[in-house]
Amino acid sequence: MRLGVQRAVLIAAGVAVLATLSQWAHISLFESRLMWNDPGAAPETPELFHFAIQRGAAIFHDRCASCHGADGRGDRSRGIPDLGDADWLYGTGTVGDIEKVVYYGIRSHNPRGWNLAVMPAFARPVPSPTEHIPPLTPPAIRALTEYLLSREGKPADRTTAMEGAAIYGSSGGCYDCHTADAKGDSAIGAPNLIDNIWLYGDGSRQSIYDSIAYGRQGVCPARAGLLRPIQIREVSLYTFSLSHSSTTH
Ligand code: HEC
Ligand code: HEC
Structure with a gap:
């Protein structure tokens, strides 16, 4: 009798150990498939993608949501971009593009981060600390604002807008x-100015004026060395899923 109980306990323990081992093997297999494949490959394998974005969601919540919001929709009062739209400041929103931002950041002081262009403060005597850019008068900044509003099809003063165009x-x-066409350049992070998607503010006269007059320089922190490469891949895949919701269902 006692022997029977002991055997049953042993078998149960054995099954538990095997289950843990197989779960561990499953996780490490998925992790190595994620790490050793091209970053863009995972979304094409539903099981792998699902595994990655579930774990990536938790990392996003911890490390990104404080700025980008729990749903990744950003905050225009702070110049935080919406990660769920198809509009990308940098690159075209591939998993590789996102990963580069997570590793090295934007204006993060990491030498490999994005830092190719800073929006000058045109109302200041020295608009840019690094480039020789002459300042603009308030009427010139108002004319540029009218020009951008007119390009978006919003009500604007025609004559002033033409001055702004010049x-x-x-x-x-x-x-x-x-x-020249004001549609921006995602090779340097210069936003499209006429697509009605604003990084800063609500697209009102005042917010456009403020961007031109006082400059902007959004910072996204670098995570290289702070998160493990597998975590960076997972959070990047999760971020990718925000603008590709059809691939997650
Ligand atoms: C301190 C606030 C902050 C945190 C934390 C943060 N970001 Fe950002 N992120 C920003 C800002 C601001 C920008 C826009 C930078 C600019 O204006 O060029 C940005 C830009 C980005 C972009 C580029 C978007 C585009 O349109 O090209 C990606 C991708 C991104 N962040 C992902 C992340 C992820 C993933 C995390 C978490 C690991 C994260 N960010 C954490 C503030 C933050
Ligand atoms: C040296 C490069 C550079 C020059 C020159 C420059 N910009 Fe920018 N501009 C940028 C960058 C980069 C950003 C985005 C800043 C950020 O992400 O924080 C930006 C942002 C803006 C924004 C805010 C866009 C938004 O979506 O909220 C406006 C408006 C703008 N620029 C207008 C202008 C106008 C008008 C001029 C000419 C007087 C000008 N810029 C000249 C680089 C430049």
Whole structure:
């Protein structure tokens, strides 16, 4: 009798150990498949993608939600971009693009981070500390604001907007970063100025004026060395899933 109980206990313990081992093997197999494959490959394997984004969601909640919001929709009063739309400041929103931001950040002082362009403060005597950029007068900044509003199809004063167009393409130097058609340049993080998607503020006259007059320089912290590479991959895949909801269901 006692022997029977002992055997049963032993068998139960054996089963528990085996279950733990197999779960561990399962996790480490998934982790190595995630790490050794191209970052863009996981979304094409539903089981792997599901595993990654579940774990990535917890990391996002801990490390990203304080700025990007629990749902990743950002905060325009602080210049935090929406990660759930298809509009990317940097690159085209591939898992690799996202991973680069998570590793090295944006204006994060990490030498490998994005730091190719800073929006100058045109109302200040020295608009940019690094580049030689001449300041603009308040009427010139108002004219540029009218020009951008008119390009978005919003009510704007036509004559002033035309003055703004001329400044945009000449002394303002805006074309240099935001391109001549004002649609931005995702190779340097210069936003599209005429798509009605605003990083800063609500697209009102005042918020556009403030961006041009006082400059902007959003910072996303670098996580290299602070998160393990597998965690960076998982949180990047989770971030990717926010703008590709159809692939997660
Ligand atoms: C301290 C606030 C803060 C935290 C924490 C933060 N971010 Fe950011 N993030 C920003 C800001 C601000 C920007 C926009 C930078 C700019 O204006 O160029 C940004 C930009 C990004 C972008 C680029 C978006 C685009 O449109 O190209 C990605 C991707 C991103 N963050 C992902 C993350 C992830 C993932 C985490 C967590 C690991 C995270 N961020 C943590 C503030 C933050
Ligand atoms: C040296 C490059 C550079 C130049 C020159 C420049 N910009 Fe920018 N601009 C940027 C960058 C980069 C950002 C985004 C800043 C950030 O992400 O924090 C930006 C942001 C903006 C924004 C805010 C966009 C939003 O979505 O909220 C406006 C408006 C703007 N620029 C207008 C202009 C105008 C008008 C000019 C010309 C007078 C100009 N910029 C010249 C680089 C530049």
